Amino acid sequence: AADFAWQRTSYHFQPEKNWMNDPDGPLFHLGWYHLFYQYNPDSAIWGNITWGHAVSRDMIHWLYLPLAMVPDHWYDIDGVWTGSATILPNGTIIVLYTGDTNEAVQVQNLAYPSNLSDPLLLDWVKYSDNPVITPPTGIETDEFRDPTTAWTGPNGTWYVLVGSRLNTTIGVALVYETLDFKNYTLLDHPLHTVDGTGMWECIDFYPISTNSSVGLDNSATGPEVKHVLKASLDNLKLDYYAIGTYDEGNVTWTPDDPEMDVGIGLQVDYGRYYASKTFYDQNKGRRILWGWVNETDADYDDLAKGWASVQTIPRVVTYDSLTGTNILQWPVEEIESLRLNSTEFEDVFVEAGSLVPLDIGNATQLDISVEFEIESTQALEESMLGETESQLECSVADNRTTLGPFGLAVLADESLSELTPIFFRLAKSNGSLKTLFCVDETRSSKATEVFKEIYGTVVPVLDGEKFTMRILVDHSIVESFAQAGRRVITSRVYPTEAIFDKAKLFLFNNATDLNVTAAIKIWQMNSADIHPFPLY
Numbered sequence: 001a002a003d004f005a006w007q008r009t010s011y012h013f014q015p016e017k018n019w020m021n022d023p024d025g026p027l028f029h030l031g032w033y034h035l036f037y038q039y040n041p042d043s044a045i046w047g048n049i050t051w052g053h054a055v056s057r058d059m060i061h062w063l064y065l066p067l068a069m070v071p072d073h074w075y076d077i078d079g080v081w082t083g084s085a086t087i088l089p090n091g092t093i094i095v096l097y098t099g100d101t102n103e104a105v106q107v108q109n110l111a112y113p114s115n116l117s118d119p120l121l122l123d124w125v126k127y128s129d130n131p132v133i134t135p136p137t138g139i140e141t142d143e144f145r146d147p148t149t150a151w152t153g154p155n156g157t158w159y160v161l162v163g164s165r166l167n168t169t170i171g172v173a174l175v176y177e178t179l180d181f182k183n184y185t186l187l188d189h190p191l192h193t194v195d196g197t198g199m200w201e202c203i204d205f206y207p208i209s210t211n212s213s214v215g216l217d218n219s220a221t222g223p224e225v226k227h228v229l230k231a232s233l234d235n236l237k238l239d240y241y242a243i244g245t246y247d248e249g250n251v252t253w254t255p256d257d258p259e260m261d262v263g264i265g266l267q268v269d270y271g272r273y274y275a276s277k278t279f280y281d282q283n284k285g286r287r288i289l290w291g292w293v294n295e296t297d298a299d300y301d302d303l304a305k306g307w308a309s310v311q312t313i314p315r316v317v318t319y320d321s322l323t324g325t326n327i328l329q330w331p332v333e334e335i336e337s338l339r340l341n342s343t344e345f346e347d348v349f350v351e352a353g354s355l356v357p358l359d360i361g362n363a364t365q366l367d368i369s370v371e372f373e374i375e376s377t378q379a380l381e382e383s384m385l386g387e388t389e390s391q392l393e394c395s396v397a398d399n400r401t402t403l404g405p406f407g408l409a410v411l412a413d414e415s416l417s418e419l420t421p422i423f424f425r426l427a428k429s430n431g432s433l434k435t436l437f438c439v440d441e442t443r444s445s446k447a448t449e450v451f452k453e454i455y456g457t458v459v460p461v462l463d464g465e466k467f468t469m470r471i472l473v474d475h476s477i478v479e480s481f482a483q484a485g486r487r488v489i490t491s492r493v494y495p496t497e498a499i500f501d502k503a504k505l506f507l508f509n510n511a512t513d514l515n516v517t518a519a520i521k522i523w524q525m526n527s528a529d530i531h532p533f534p535l536y
């Protein structure tokens, strides 16, 4: 049986016990970051959904607070589901959330803090005339949920999106207009639809600056502003986004590239990740992304350990002006306050077909930064000429091809009976060289009930760039960022041997015909000591 104590994370947010899912209504108020989350106070399995609540000064060291909202009215008695916060220009905070009613109808409800001068926002009031939005004609009453943060238009009206599906297959972002957050009108056209993508959960819609890394308030517009639309695809349980243009006159959004539209193009994260949500952090002028990382073990494991799921380290989102086709995601700088001693290895020659152990002591809580340089472009082009066209697939790390894979194996035991390799694999496709970024969980655990996936995606590597990764390791979660956050893969892994002081770190190069040189810096990470707020 797996060792459950080992699986608990040390610096990722998770409740003290029981089940957690989507992040809800993240915001900054009077010096504190607030995180609410879908939470079952009674069990490690989904159900009885309430809003759990925690606060932090830095989004790393969290303090648990009492539940913010529980199911206690007919309009949310089956669950206080996902929602978002909006901070109005006068400083008022409003929350819109989905309630599952006594008849299993999904409705949108209004709630607000009773006392804005309380930095902890402990007391939440549900509006007396809830629900404020009920499912419109033509929408299934159980496919209508997860209101977004609102934004204002040029005439001062507020807009908010609710996710659903049209007919059986068309994912849709419905738009509601409001002046007072109590009365709403459905616009006669959606913000956007994508055929074949099914029910859209947890829509997120936000502006992004194309000429600066500064974050924007949800209502920002302008010539150097694009808009990101994200939907969580209920059918696939994956978060997809696209970058496009918001037309504030018509209240519609158009993707830059229709072939890369929401649900058919880019994923926010290519691993285990869902129901993500951003907020504008007015404290530091940045946009922050949260995402829920579910378990991949069995329900009976979760019941035995008494808890389930983790949130990612919050990530700053910016526009990638070098590619112009994707966002960049990067762990908030505050995570660096957990860095303890570091070890640096420069110019490590990793010959084709070799494995290099990195002797760093304990390897269970790490922040790793690595750069790979390949032999020479010349040699690469020559080997590429000899390569046949390959399918752009990651496959197991043991599958050796001419140009890969090379990378790091984390949470590995000495004999490599367990390991989680995170790697690049170069492949010839359409006559040119593409780079795959992959995580192979096949040998990550000896536990048989655990899903072990091979995750991966093509990542843009521009001329003259090295192959770079940042990896956060925290016991049972590994967050891996390639090329400064162009692509991200989050994994849940459950080693049984590679635990405590038996967990090691290796560099490897399984290519048959490509030598690489690595420069690597590894920090041991402190625990974030997440615990109840001292008064509660």
Ligand code: DQQ
Pocket: 021, 022, 038, 049, 081, 082, 098, 145, 146, 201, 202, 232, 274, 275
């Ligand atoms: N989780 C919530 C829903 C949402 C789903 C219920 C996504 O509001 O659509 O817990 O994970």
